[in-house]
Amino acid sequence: MTTRPDLLVVTDLRTHFTTEVGVARAVDGVSFQVGMGETLGIVGESGCGKTVTALSILQLIPSPPGEILKGSSILFDGEELLKAAPARLREIRGNDISMIFQEPMTSLNPVLKVGHQIEEALRLHRGLSKSEARSAGVALLAEVGISDPEERYDCYPHHLSGGMLQRIMIAIALSCEPRVLIADEPTTALDVTVQAQILDLLAKLQDRHGMALLLITHDLGVIAEVCDRVVVMYGGQIVETGTTQDILTRPEHPYTQGLLASLPGSGDRDVRLNPIPGTVPSPVNWPAGCRFRDRCPVAEERCAESVPELLPLSEETTRLARCWRVGSIGGPVEGST
Amino acid sequence: MRTFIARRLLGAIPLVLGIATLIFFVVNLAPGDPTARFLNPNTSPEAQEQVRVNLGLDQPLPIRYVRWLGALAKGDLGDSFSHNRPVVDIIQELLPNTLLLSFSAIGLAFILGILLGILQAVRQYSLLDSIASMVGLFFYSMPSFWLALMMVLLFSYGANVWDWPIQFPASDVQDIEYAFFSPVEKVQDRLMHLTLPATSLALVLAAGIARFTRASMLDVIRQDFIRTARAKGLSEPVVIFRHALRNALIPVITLVGLYLPFLFSGTVFIETVFAWPGMGKLVVDSILERDYPVVMGGTLVFAVMVVVGNLVSDVLYAVVDPRIRHD
Numbered sequence: 217m218t219t220r221p222d223l224l225v226v227t228d229l230r231t232h233f234t235t236e237v238g239v240a241r242a243v244d245g246v247s248f249q250v251g252m253g254e255t256l257g258i259v260g261e262s263g264c265g266k267t268v269t270a271l272s273i274l275q276l277i278p279s280p281p282g283e284i285l286k287g288s289s290i291l292f293d294g295e296e297l298l299k300a301a302p303a304r305l306r307e308i309r310g311n312d313i314s315m316i317f318q319e320p321m322t323s324l325n326p327v328l329k330v331g332h333q334i335e336e337a338l339r340l341h342r343g344l345s346k347s348e349a350r351s352a353g354v355a356l357l358a359e360v361g362i363s364d365p366e367e368r369y370d371c372y373p374h375h376l377s378g379g380m381l382q383r384i385m386i387a388i389a390l391s392c393e394p395r396v397l398i399a400d401e402p403t404t405a406l407d408v409t410v411q412a413q414i415l416d417l418l419a420k421l422q423d424r425h426g427m428a429l430l431l432i433t434h435d436l437g438v439i440a441e442v443c444d445r446v447v448v449m450y451g452g453q454i455v456e457t458g459t460t461q462d463i464l465t466r467p468e469h470p471y472t473q474g475l476l477a478s479l480p481g482s483g484d485r486d487v488r489l490n491p492i493p494g495t496v497p498s499p500v501n502w503p504a505g506c507r508f509r510d511r512c513p514v515a516e517e518r519c520a521e522s523v524p525e526l527l528p529l530s531e532e533t534t535r536l537a538r539c540w541r542v543g544s545i546g547g548p549v550e551g552s553t
Numbered sequence: 554m555r556t557f558i559a560r561r562l563l564g565a566i567p568l569v570l571g572i573a574t575l576i577f578f579v580v581n582l583a584p585g586d587p588t589a590r591f592l593n594p595n596t597s598p599e600a601q602e603q604v605r606v607n608l609g610l611d612q613p614l615p616i617r618y619v620r621w622l623g624a625l626a627k628g629d630l631g632d633s634f635s636h637n638r639p640v641v642d643i644i645q646e647l648l649p650n651t652l653l654l655s656f657s658a659i660g661l662a663f664i665l666g667i668l669l670g671i672l673q674a675v676r677q678y679s680l681l682d683s684i685a686s687m688v689g690l691f692f693y694s695m696p697s698f699w700l701a702l703m704m705v706l707l708f709s710y711g712a713n714v715w716d717w718p719i720q721f722p723a724s725d726v727q728d729i730e731y732a733f734f735s736p737v738e739k740v741q742d743r744l745m746h747l748t749l750p751a752t753s754l755a756l757v758l759a760a761g762i763a764r765f766t767r768a769s770m771l772d773v774i775r776q777d778f779i780r781t782a783r784a785k786g787l788s789e790p791v792v793i794f795r796h797a798l799r800n801a802l803i804p805v806i807t808l809v810g811l812y813l814p815f816l817f818s819g820t821v822f823i824e825t826v827f828a829w830p831g832m833g834k835l836v837v838d839s840i841l842e843r844d845y846p847v848v849m850g851g852t853l854v855f856a857v858m859v860v861v862g863n864l865v866s867d868v869l870y871a872v873v874d875p876r877i878r879h880d
Contacts, residue, residue, distance in 0.1 A: 271780075274784055276780055276783055276784055278775075306786040306787070306788060307786065308786070309783070309784055309785065309786035310784060310785035310786035310787075311786055314784070315784045317777060317780070317781065319777055322776060322777040322778060323777045323778055323780075323781045324778055324781065325778040325781075325782065325796050325800070326778070326800065326874075326875070326876060327799045327800055327803075327873065327874060327875060327876075328795075328796070328799075333781075336782075336785055336787060337785045337786065340785070340786060340787065341786060372875045372876070374875070374876050385781070388781075388785065
């Protein structure tokens with residue numbers, strides 16, 4: 217579908233954690249591409265491996281216990297990040313690829329002024345002097361929509377609200393004009409009204425700076441609003457990918473269908489919510505066969521035996537799904553709506 | 554901030570008054586007779602009475618208390634029974650030695666403890682971490698006077714016997730020939746004399762501080778904002794020292810106030826072991842001689858130092874953590 221050249225290519229990413237009860241295969245063979253200026257959404261429930269995927273790209277996984285297995289590949293503009301020296305990786309972090317996190321309240325250092333935290337990346341990657349960094353930092357605060365940026369610049373994080381802190385996180389992430397912005401549930405911890413503002417801001421800034429956006433969320437509403445393409449993750453694997461349009465209107469995988477069905481309807485007040493039964497199994501022992509089997513309304517015997525491949529649905533290779541019944545289950549599955 | 558300090562200082566006045574009262578009655582109600590050391594069984598009752606009058610011990614306790622407090626308000630701690638000098642003079646002479654020893658010890662303890670704690674946290678579960686934990690626990694459980702004796706045995710006596718290049722003096726604050734030394738030699742001599750007592754005091758404290766710092770640091774480096782700092786591309790030393798350490802130090806700073814009483818009771822032993830002419834040794838000697846004014850004066854000075862130390866630790870706390878600044 218996309219004609220844009222790929223900027224970030226993740227291939228067969230496997231990130232495992234050694235725990236006391238066994239090896240947690242949090243991310244287990246994930247592949248996707250993000251084109252220049254594209255917005256890719258990664259969606260799934262908590263515990264599906266979305267955040268670990270995001271953290272793996274910048275290698276921010278605490279290690280030990282985490283480990284990105286050999287055979288995984290993360291290409292950024294043709295450069296293999298998993299083989300990059302630590303110093304090279306630090307050049308890329310915050311400069312070429314930036315990240316914002318779920319919890320703005322805890323993602324900023326409580327004992328340092330926000331201005332200082334904005335300046336750091338500017339001075340490190342852009343080599344600005346203290347006064348240059350300050351004026352650039354104040355301009356950034358204004359750009360992300362913070363009123364009285366001069367005054368806020370010298371505030372400590374505890375003086376500011378969650379929405380404002382997330383704007384500051386975005387300002388920090390954008391300070392060096394990255395080519396990829398990874399946003400890990402950037403609106404989850406915020407009030408609904410603030411959520412919309414932050415999403416608008418992200419979309420606006422993406423247009424202005426032409427960066428690629430990797431948006432991680434569990435909220436399909438967010439996906440619908442800003443994403444070009446969607447990757448649906450379950451059990452540390454991708455279960456379905458496609459354009460936002462396709463995923464939202466013609467979901468193929470029962471999990472995607474379940475996610476959509478569990479959304480509150482826009483008009484039908486009388487329709488009860490339809491949650492997917494059960495919870496995500498533990499990454500230490502994913503079920504054999506299809507990992508969604510236990511919760512799937514249309515599971516068959518063969519689903520327990522082997523793992524279905526992520527198969528293209530048609531000629532177009534960007535539309536993939538991991539289900540034995542792919543192609544045979546177009547449209548909502550009975551009992552899931 | 555300024556009003557906070559002023560308020561705390563005002564609050565300290567009744568506290569010190571209470572402590573002074575407690576000290577007065579505990580010392581004066583303790584069994585034993587301060588005149589006993591001046592007298593023998595053959596002394597006539599008149600002479601005995603005269604000694605008591607001279608020392609002001611003939612008055613009833615409440616009157617002595619009020620007189621003592623009145624003098625205290627004027628900065629007079631009375632005269633020593635055994636030295637025949639004002640207590641204030643004695644304290645003025647010895648306090649600098651104790652301050653030198655305790656500040657060196659607590660400074661050394663915090664530098665050592667914090668550095669070791671950081672190193673242990675950053676290399677958690679490494680060989681270095683386990684060894685440091687074990688050695689730390691060893692020093693933590695050692696009484697400082699025993700540690701002091703062992704250090705004298707090894708670095709002073711042993712070093713002399715085995716002809717080590719450096720031998721540390723085992724007693725006093727300076728050499729007998731100190732007055733004839735050049736300025737550089739004077740500093741050297743002071744440092745040499747300071748090394749063993751300060752180290753034996755500091756090691757015990759440092760072990761505790763290291764354990765605290767390690768735990769606090771481990772807590773901090775798992776926080777989200779550390780991940781943010783790394784995501785910015787900051788180097789590991791910047792992440793650890795600029796982002797993690799200041800947060801990790803917040804609980805460690807409370808230890809300054811908490812450790813001061815330990816430190817001063819430590820100086821009592823250490824000064825005795827090293828014949829260090831300071832407040833600790835003075836108080837111990839005076840207790841043995843029942844020199845009440847000196848015991849009371851010395852203890853009061855220690856108490857005031859603990860109060861001031863806690864105030865300093867509260868102020869430091871606010872300096873490091875902007876969230877609790879009292880403005």
